[in-house]
Amino acid sequence: MSTRKWQAAGLALLLGAGWAFPAGNAEGRYGLGHAIAEEDVVSWNIDVRPDGAGLPPGRGTVAQGKEVYLAKCSTCHGENGEGSPMDRLVGGAGTLASDKPVKTVGSYWPYATTLFDYVRRTMPFTDPQGLGADETYAVTAYVLFLNGIVQETTALDARTLPAVAMPNRGGFLPDARPDAP
Amino acid sequence: MVPKASLGRAAGELDASRTRLGRRSWLKRTAFAAGTAVASGSLVARGAAGAPLGVPETVRKLGNPILSPEYGLPSPHESEVVRRPTDLTPTQYSSWSFTPLQDLDGIITPNGLVFERHHGGVPDIAPDAHRLVLHGLVKRPLLFTMDDLVRFPSVSRFHFLECSGNGSAEWKEPRGKTAQLTHGLLSCCEWTGVPLATVLGEAGLAPGAKWLLAEGGDAAAMTRSIPIEKALDDALLVYAQNGERLRPEQGYPLRLLLPGFEGNMNVKWLRRIKVGDRPFYSREETSKYTDLLGDGRAREFSFVMEAKSVITRPSGGAKLRKGFNEIRGLAWSGRGRIARVDVSVDGSKSWQRASLDQPVLAKCLTRFRLPWTWQGGPGLLQSRAIDDTGYVQPSRSQLVAVRGLNSYYHNNSIQSWQVAAGGEVTNVHA
Numbered sequence: 001m002s003t004r005k006w007q008a009a010g011l012a013l014l015l016g017a018g019w020a021f022p023a024g025n026a027e028g029r030y031g032l033g034h035a036i037a038e039e040d041v042v043s044w045n046i047d048v049r050p051d052g053a054g055l056p057p058g059r060g061t062v063a064q065g066k067e068v069y070l071a072k073c074s075t076c077h078g079e080n081g082e083g084s085p086m087d088r089l090v091g092g093a094g095t096l097a098s099d100k101p102v103k104t105v106g107s108y109w110p111y112a113t114t115l116f117d118y119v120r121r122t123m124p125f126t127d128p129q130g131l132g133a134d135e136t137y138a139v140t141a142y143v144l145f146l147n148g149i150v151q152e153t154t155a156l157d158a159r160t161l162p163a164v165a166m167p168n169r170g171g172f173l174p175d176a177r178p179d180a181p
Numbered sequence: 182m183v184p185k186a187s188l189g190r191a192a193g194e195l196d197a198s199r200t201r202l203g204r205r206s207w208l209k210r211t212a213f214a215a216g217t218a219v220a221s222g223s224l225v226a227r228g229a230a231g232a233p234l235g236v237p238e239t240v241r242k243l244g245n246p247i248l249s250p251e252y253g254l255p256s257p258h259e260s261e262v263v264r265r266p267t268d269l270t271p272t273q274y275s276s277w278s279f280t281p282l283q284d285l286d287g288i289i290t291p292n293g294l295v296f297e298r299h300h301g302g303v304p305d306i307a308p309d310a311h312r313l314v315l316h317g318l319v320k321r322p323l324l325f326t327m328d329d330l331v332r333f334p335s336v337s338r339f340h341f342l343e344c345s346g347n348g349s350a351e352w353k354e355p356r357g358k359t360a361q362l363t364h365g366l367l368s369c370c371e372w373t374g375v376p377l378a379t380v381l382g383e384a385g386l387a388p389g390a391k392w393l394l395a396e397g398g399d400a401a402a403m404t405r406s407i408p409i410e411k412a413l414d415d416a417l418l419v420y421a422q423n424g425e426r427l428r429p430e431q432g433y434p435l436r437l438l439l440p441g442f443e444g445n446m447n448v449k450w451l452r453r454i455k456v457g458d459r460p461f462y463s464r465e466e467t468s469k470y471t472d473l474l475g476d477g478r479a480r481e482f483s484f485v486m487e488a489k490s491v492i493t494r495p496s497g498g499a500k501l502r503k504g505f506n507e508i509r510g511l512a513w514s515g516r517g518r519i520a521r522v523d524v525s526v527d528g529s530k531s532w533q534r535a536s537l538d539q540p541v542l543a544k545c546l547t548r549f550r551l552p553w554t555w556q557g558g559p560g561l562l563q564s565r566a567i568d569d570t571g572y573v574q575p576s577r578s579q580l581v582a583v584r585g586l587n588s589y590y591h592n593n594s595i596q597s598w599q600v601a602a603g604g605e606v607t608n609v610h611a
Contacts, residue, residue, distance in 0.1 A: 029382065029383050030334075030379075030383060032325070032330075033383055034323060034326075035322070036316070036322050038322060041314055041322070041453075045316070045453075046402070047404060050462050086272075096587075097475065097476055099586075101477070103473070105468075111462050113462070114463065114464050117404075122301060122401050122402060125272075125274075125275075128301060128400045128401070128402070171478050172478065172480070173474075174482060175480050175483040175485075176480060177483065178487065180582070180584075181575045181579040
């Protein structure tokens with residue numbers, strides 16, 4: 001499908017013009033599904049974007065994060081984020097163009113908000129979504145501190161987290177394929 | 182019951198022989214096995230050697246009744262045709278298993294052999310309790326039960342599904358010993374569901390709607406950003422594969438299917454779609470599934486799985502017998518239909534056009550074949566897919582020249598199977 005056709009299809013939907021709906025009601029709908037208010041989706045609506053949209057109230061410091069990390073994360077990620085058995089979280093700066101690139105939160109991840117989102121939705125591995133908002137801010141701060149990205153005195157919240165500058169923020173390009181031969 | 186003593190000698194020996202040698206040996210006897218030792222173990226060969234054929238036990242006694250069992254299973258003699266795990270992950274809960282491509286025919290993957298890639302284990306979800314939420318930049322946020330979704334007008338389509346990590350371990354060195362381990366993060370099913378465009382139409386897109394976030398109901402709460410163009414083009418909300426409801430490990434009761442896009446985006450156990458005005462930059466689309474280039478920068482949002490092919494027979498681990506062999510393989514493209522497949526038996530010095538089995542469908546596996554007589558001596562088997570956009574599957578060196586050796590995902594380079602003088606087939610880089 002050409003870009004123009006995609007745009008046309010999207011436009012038709014936006015206008016409620018009944019695109020691709022041979023049956024259904026006058027508006028091209030089938031009357032299936034149940035209305036739900038955004039406030040009833042809150043417990044599922046946990047995604048966080050780089051601009052901070054979706055970040056919950058709460059706050060956590062590097063010091064608090066160290067306690068959370070040592071209690072709930074270090075078994076899999078190492079005492080200082082060095083990894084093994086699970087992913088390495090720390091280090092690797094300057095290695096991405098070398099023969100042995102080390103991709104970590106510090107060396108590779110473009111957004112600090114992604115770390116918060118991922119920890120919030122999946123961690124700890126055997127107790128997913130088991131951390132509260134304060135704990136998640138705190139452990140995010142600690143992992144960023146271990147990478148030398150934030151100061152030891154840092155506290156993160158919905159305002160400060162999106163402002164954290166990640167070293168590899170400018171390291172990504174759009175898909176350029178087909179690129180070979 | 183027929184007394185054991187009255188059974189033919191050959192039949193008794195067949196059972197003993199199968200028990201002793203197992204299925205793999207049986208396959209080899211009937212396919213690529215060479216040498217007198219194995220061939221002499223064959224019942225057919227023994228009959229042909231002069232001894233009269235015995236009467237098989239199976240024609241002298243009743244077989245099993247119907248419903249043995251209620252849900253049918255493969256023959257016990259096929260017990261080695263199974264998914265096999267990677268040896269690269271520290272846990273079985275975030276890991277992957279490969280489809281045994283070298284043991285399969287046609288283009289459809291049996292449901293029990295479809296490859297797996299989970300990030301937080303396989304959840305057990307009761308369909309009556311499952312809900313899909315569609316919200317964000319929509320006019321009417323909606324909640325759907327499975328019953329609601331099944332009531333929509335449905336479509337069934339044949340599409341391949343390939344993990345973008347398929348072949349990732351092959352970038353730097355030839356590692357997998359079989360086609361299963363080099364290319365087995367690849368499967369193909371008939372998928373049934375409702376077009377995502379239909380369901381989006383039910384909610385009505387609000388102005389500014391450009392990206393969707395798809396989220397799974399598993400312990401990884403898997404999330405990927407989907408461009409609205411794909412959502413409105415051919416995306417499906419799928420509840421059935423190959424005629425039956427999805428298998429748990431394929432997202433039961435509901436998954437997203439984005440034909441031709443990398444496997445990870447086809448979110449399983451789908452429970453939420455949020456419409457937004459920009460991508461969400463989840464962990465899987467930033468720290469993973471991005472393509473690190475030689476200069477240290479990385480490509481993001483590499484969605485399409487480009488044209489690729491692999492010879493599945495003979496392939497790694499096989500042993501060729503001299504004489505006639507049909508070369509068989511699979512080709513596919515995330516951009517459309519396969520237009521042509523070329524096969525080389527001499528390491529790209531010369532190419533022959535393979536025949537394509539019908540049907541040849543867009544974003545679907547295509548089976549190719551080429552008759553071949555192996556005279557003995559070394560060879561190098563390769564296949565090259567060309568899709569209907571004119572794109573030609575690259576060689577490994579062409580891909581490495583552009584992306585370097587640190588890349589990991591989206592390896593669609595030509596596979597090389599080396600044939601040794603004695604007929605052994607192995608995975609090599611050529």
